[in-house]
Amino acid sequence: MTDALAIARELIRCPSVTPADAGALGVLERLLKEAGFEVHRVTFSEPGTADIDNLYARIGSEAPHITFAGHTDVVPPGDEGAWSLGAFSGEVKDGYLYGRGAVDMKGGIACSLAAALAYLRDHGSKPREDGKGSISFLITGDEEDVSINGTVKLLQWAAERGETFDHCVLGEPSNQEVMGDCIKIGRRGSQSGMLVVEGKQGHVAYPHRAANPVPDISRLIVALSDEPLDRGSAQFQPSNLEFTSVDVGNAASNVIPGSARAKFNIRYNDCHTQESLRALVEERLRVACGNRIRAHIDWLPSNSNVFLTKPGPFTDLAVGAIEAVTGRKPELSTTGGTSDARFISSYCPVIEFGLVGQTMHQIDERAAVADIATLTTIYRGILDKYFA
Known part of the structure; x- marks a missing residue:
């Protein structure tokens, strides 16, 4: 179950249309606990909104601290009869994984989790040999809707506990055409x-x-x-x-x-x-x-402020890891809509890098199995370079 494709299939089979969790966070909780992470499930609510379940997990207690962020909630499937395969089937056909969330963004979460678990297995369950360093996961169930009881409050909760983040990778589907063509370093x-x-x-x-x-x-x-x-x-x-x-x-x-x-x-x-x-x-x-x-x-009220992670050592590290696997030097882009990175950017530098986003929110949303393997390898490369 530490294989990225297997994790992604299990997540897709949880019909977690916002605000329902449908067991998706439970899949992550089980795997993270087995790997030695300290896992917290935190529910937030507000009058007039749905209760939202969130997850925070960390292994290690010292800097440098890299967190992988994401959301397990998905948009509605639309006409399920129009899907080639079931909207929540998680089936693989002709080299593609089908299902709502395959691209946006259960596939990205599965890749980051598989990469982290593989990295820890190879390093004695410690981010660094000297005992320093931390890896965490910041996962919400409230990104595709109003974004009130999700990442905003989870970050506040973490800060109140004394959690500090040095860098973040958000697994949103940033690539436009092929793996390795784009990193989002900011949003309007x-x-x-x-x-x-x-x-x-x-x-x-x-x-x-x-x-x-x-x-x-x-x-x-x-x-x-x-x-x-x-x-x-x-x-x-x-x-x-x-x-x-x-x-x-x-x-x-x-x-x-x-x-x-x-x-x-x-x-x-x-x-x-x-x-x-x-x-x-x-x-x-x-x-x-x-x-x-x-x-x-x-x-109208807005919490979608502009943010930018300026090019520097962290973006250079990510570019190097991507180029080493794909042979492409990704564009550093600020185009597109909003994401939870706008909240994370107030706490640490954040980049968005995930799967190819061409089918997100569409009927027959799907991710190439080869891209899932590639993204897992890239995330593993980022961890190798980050803790080197």
Whole structure:
């Protein structure tokens, strides 16, 4: 059961659609305890949200401390009848492991666990010969949903216990096309909001008695979208404001609506903080409104801040381990959506490196068996170099 493919198959067979655990953490707990890890199962809750089970396991008590992070929860399978093999079958066919979570990210967790167990077997169950060094696993069941009772609180819990991390590898599916083509060293922040334009309701036959917000919100959408927020930075592409819906809540064709709303999302880089970004957009709105248009922005709460692990010895170590196995020098990328790395980055430098992500969240999600073997070898190489 220390083989990565076998672990991945057992994890996939646990239908752990958020917030259900369905036994997935129990699989990890058993294997980690057998290997000598001190294992903690911690449940967090909050009014109005589901209770979430999490796992933290560590072997060793001194620095340097490397932690492997991940999540065992998965998105719903969709139409299970559309899958070539069962969504939670964990079956292998034509060189691919099928099942929800094969790529995102039970496969990555299985590889890191198999690599750590193999490393410890070869080193007398100790990270280093001098007795120093620590390996840990930080696993949540709350990444694919609201991310309230998962990694955020697990990190706080660990800090209160005196746990400190030197570096983290998060096994999200970072590779774009082939194994070894990409390491994520940062992510853009995410901020959503609602543009609200106030008008005056009235009959379309008497427009002088009304104030139509539809043309006004159209002008404001163009004004806020057209001018770039920045030109990008050394590690990040330019920030982007994207409107995603416009609504006036009007079912009648002969009534001028009283207000109009437009949802938007901004993916922003390290040229901004959340506060400075909001201030910039608010100022642009003020200018675009002039003295005539009445509009404001309702900002939605966000814990998706921008973060960056600057290139240095740790990223060089990971690049070297990847290149040694694949022959490819991976790109250091900051593209893509959000992940739990945004929380981990407040505690230690973190990189994301996992399987190829082309089928994540899709029907017939699958990972190449050869890629699972490759990723396990890469993780083992990272441990060898880290504790050398």
